[in-house]
Amino acid sequence: MWVCGIDETGRGALAGPLCVVAFCSNKMPTFYTNDSKKLTPQKRTEVFYNIINFIKENRKNAFISIKFIDNKKIDEINILRANLLAFEIVIKDIEKKISKKPDIIYIDGDKIPYLPDYNIIPVVKGDSKIKSIQIASIVAKVIRDRLMSKLSLKFPQYNFNENKGYYDKKHVEAIRKYGYCDFHRKSFLKNILQLNFSYNISRKVGVL
Numbered sequence: 001m002w003v004c005g006i007d008e009t010g011r012g013a014l015a016g017p018l019c020v021v022a023f024c025s026n027k028m029p030t031f032y033t034n035d036s037k038k039l040t041p042q043k044r045t046e047v048f049y050n051i052i053n054f055i056k057e058n059r060k061n062a063f064i065s066i067k068f069i070d071n072k073k074i075d076e077i078n079i080l081r082a083n084l085l086a087f088e089i090v091i092k093d094i095e096k097k098i099s100k101k102p103d104i105i106y107i108d109g110d111k112i113p114y115l116p117d118y119n120i121i122p123v124v125k126g127d128s129k130i131k132s133i134q135i136a137s138i139v140a141k142v143i144r145d146r147l148m149s150k151l152s153l154k155f156p157q158y159n160f161n162e163n164k165g166y167y168d169k170k171h172v173e174a175i176r177k178y179g180y181c182d183f184h185r186k187s188f189l190k191n192i193l194q195l196n197f198s199y200n201i202s203r204k205v206g207v208l
Helices: 041-057 071-077 079-098 131-154 169-178 186-193
Strands: 003-009 018-025 062-069 104-108 120-123
Touching (some): 003 079, 003 131, 018 079, 018 131, 041 062, 041 131, 062 079, 062 131, 071 186
Parallel strands (some): 003 104, 104 120
Antiparallel strands (some): 018 062
16 A cells, blocks of 8 residues: 655745655655654654665655745745645655555645545644654655755855754844845745845845
8 A cells, every 4th residue: 555644844934945745655664753853853864864765775665755845936825825736746746656646645734735536634743643744754854954054055144054944033133134035935024023124135145
C-alpha cells in the first residue's frame, strides 16, 4: 500500500518561501522519526540523512516531492491558498512518480486541497502521530533552514541564520531600521507588524 505524508514549513514566517514536502512509500522505514520541531538541529540533520539514504536504497519503493512557494506568490494569493496549491502540486507529482494515486494521503493540519478523487486524510498534529508526515516535516525543515541560512549571507542584518525568517526581536528591529528585502512577505509585514515601508533594501545589498 502506497502511503503518503505531507507537511509544510515556513507558513508563519515573515520572510522566505513556504516549503511543502510529500513523502510516499509502500515500505515505511523503521528508523526513529519525530515532529521536526521536537528534534535538536543535530538530531534533525541525522534523521534527514537517514531519510535520504532510505530513498536512495529503495528507489522503486520510496519517493519524495518538494515544492517551494515564494514570498511574492504568497503575497499574491495569500498563505492558505499558497499552502493548498503546494499540497496539490506535490500530490500530483507523487502520482506521476509511482504511476498511480497513493492509497492514502495524510496531511498535517485540518486544511486539504479539493481533490475528490484522492483518499486524503487531514490529521491535526499529524507531525506527532504519523511517520510519513514526520518524514516530510523533517525534510521540509532541514532544506528550508538551509535556504534561509544562505539568504543570511546576503542579508546579514536580518539574522536569517538564527530566526529563519520568523518573527523575533532582532528581525523586527532590522526591518524597522532597513525596511524589507525582496524575500520578505509584504502582506505579513502589514498584517502582523502593521508597518509600511517605502523602499526596498535589497536594491542596496543585492539578491541571490
